[in-house]
Amino acid sequence: MKKTQKTLLVVAALLALGTAQADTLKKIKDTGTITLGVRESSGALSYTLGDGKFVGFHTEMAEHITSDLRKKLGLSTLTIKYQPVTSQNRIPLIENGTVDLECGSTTNNAARQKQVSFAVTTYVEEVRIAVKANSGITGIAQLNGKNVATTTGTTSVQLLRKHEKATGVDFKEVFGKDHADSFLLLESGRADAFVMDGQILAGSIAKSKNPAEYKVVGEVLNVEPIACMLAKDDAPFKAAVDDSIKAMMKSGELAKLYDKWFLQPIAPTNVRVGLPLSEATKMAWANPNDKPAEDYAKK
Structure with missing residues (x-):
């Protein structure tokens, strides 16, 4: 008792x-x-x-x-x-x-x-893909065999893997500790693409040393309320x-x-x-x- x-x-x-x-x-x-x-x-x-x-x-x-x-x-x-x-x-x-x-x-x-x-x-967000402008990558299909950056604790790459156009596309996921670190992976060439909320990608590009060197491409992977x-x-x-x-x-x-x-x-x-x-x-x-x-x- x-x-x-x-x-x-x-x-x-x-x-x-x-x-x-x-x-x-x-x-x-x-x-x-x-x-x-x-x-x-x-x-x-x-x-x-x-x-x-x-x-x-x-x-x-x-x-x-x-x-x-x-x-x-x-x-x-x-x-x-x-x-x-x-x-x-x-x-x-x-x-x-x-x-x-x-x-x-x-x-x-x-x-x-x-x-x-x-x-x-x-804010309603669209998840997209950022790449270097001269990479030749225009969408999910070109990510086969590539390194794709994402930020630890987010779900963006999981969304990419689940996308219907990702069937048969094999890529390696690399992690940044925050969004700036993930963009640095793309900037330094350690990643071929960075998958994240479109405005975060656009903001990262705008604040980079050479914004013209990057672009947001490909399919909208998801629409999310922020x-x-x-x-x-x-x-x-x-x-x-x-x-x-x-x-x-x-x-x-x-x-x-x-x-x-x-x-x-x-x-x-x-x-x-x-x-x-x-x-x-x-x-x-x-x-x-x-x-x-x-x-x-x-x-």
């Missing part, structure tokens, strides 16, 4: 701890601080300029969300702590409460929804984040941010990424939702 009671107390304590960790609005109000998960090399969505400075479409959007949260909580100031995350550690850092809100380049899918929650979709990630089952926080994003969609502020980061020259190279707003992203803004990638799959 005593053992059973002890077990129940432990379970109750763990449940209480989980509830406390998920009460993000209270945590932010009590500490006067919010921790944003940011990426160091996720194209124009989120990247670093060095010296602890992080910028990008989703990073600046997260800063707008933070401003709205400050007003909602009645705080005179709200300190932002920027926490760099990777494809490997971003979900654990949300789950353990280290990061309050991650606005980088994370795909909302059914598997991840079992661990975390997602805000409404703010969204900010937050703790699972924290409905008040999710509602506050969603309300802020929806207000930006309605006011046109999100469109202005998109133009700034994807259609205008950006630091540090002062080169344009040059990706017009896609119809799929326009649709996501017109009809805000947090549907997973599986809902975007071709029926």
